[in-house]
Amino acid sequence: MCGGxxxxxxxxxxxxxxxxxxxxxxxxxxxxxxYFLRAMGLRMVKPKMEYGRxxxxxxxxxxxxxxxxxxxxxxxxxxxYGLRGCVDGVLRRGEEYIPVDVKCTGLERVxxxxxMQMVAYAVLVEEGFGCRxxxxxxxxxxSRRFVEVRVMPEDRAELRRLVERVERLLNEGSYPPAVRxxxxxxxxxxxxxx
Numbered sequence: 001m002c003g004g005x006x007x008x009x010x011x012x013x014x015x016x017x018x019x020x021x022x023x024x025x026x027x028x029x030x031x032x033x034x035y036f037l038r039a040m041g042l043r044m045v046k047p048k049m050e051y052g053r054x055x056x057x058x059x060x061x062x063x064x065x066x067x068x069x070x071x072x073x074x075x076x077x078x079x080x081y082g083l084r085g086c087v088d089g090v091l092r093r094g095e096e097y098i099p100v101d102v103k104c105t106g107l108e109r110v111x112x113x114x115x116m117q118m119v120a121y122a123v124l125v126e127e128g129f130g131c132r133x134x135x136x137x138x139x140x141x142x143s144r145r146f147v148e149v150r151v152m153p154e155d156r157a158e159l160r161r162l163v164e165r166v167e168r169l170l171n172e173g174s175y176p177p178a179v180r181x182x183x184x185x186x187x188x189x190x191x192x193x194x
Contacts, residue, residue: 018077018082019081019082019170021084023038023170024116024163024166025116029183030179030184031176031179032178032179034166035175036193038170039170060072062139063091066089066091066100066137068093069092071089071090071092073086073088074090076128077128078123078127080123081163082163082167084124085120085121087100088100088101089101092129098135098137099121099125099136100137101121101139102139104141104142105141114149116158116162119151119155119159120159122151122155123159135150136148136151178193
């Protein structure tokens with residue numbers, strides 16, 4: 001996912017605080033992470049993040065073996081959801097449009113935050129391309145395989161609730177309670193989280 005990353009095309013911006021798809025993913029990782037990154041404006045860089053940027057800069061070559069027409073690093077906005085982001089790839093096969101996301105991690109299962117990221121990409125693609133998205137693909141770099149994610153009608157309602165929670169957090173600006181987990185050791189804002 002790139003949410004404003006270099007290489008994305010399009011995007012007009014709009015007034016007020018628009019929720020980035022990356023905000024949703026970070027919120028599901030830990031609400032405090034979104035607070036530090038968006039409400040407080042911290043910018044952190046870790047070697048793994050740099051590697052991810054480098055991989056995403058050549059996403060067309062990574063996804064080149066897919067059959068169909070591939071649009072790479074597509075910036076999209078959804079007025080209905082108050083959401084914007086950059087989809088790594090949008091694959092068109094006939095009348096079907098499939099969002100594609102590249103992950104540079106060793107995880108082999110699709111965690112909930114990735115699933116909701118794909119649902120967010122689905123609604124962005126639906127509005128941007130005037131179609132209905134029923135599935136997305138996640139490409140796992142380390143295992144070099146694709147995982148299909150089905151997008152169900154109830155997922156869109158869950159996405160709306162998630163966007164509202166993130167909006168509330170950012171608009172209220174109140175410090176979220178700590179949620180300690182084994183993920184804290186991998187979090188770039190962990191040292192600020194007391």
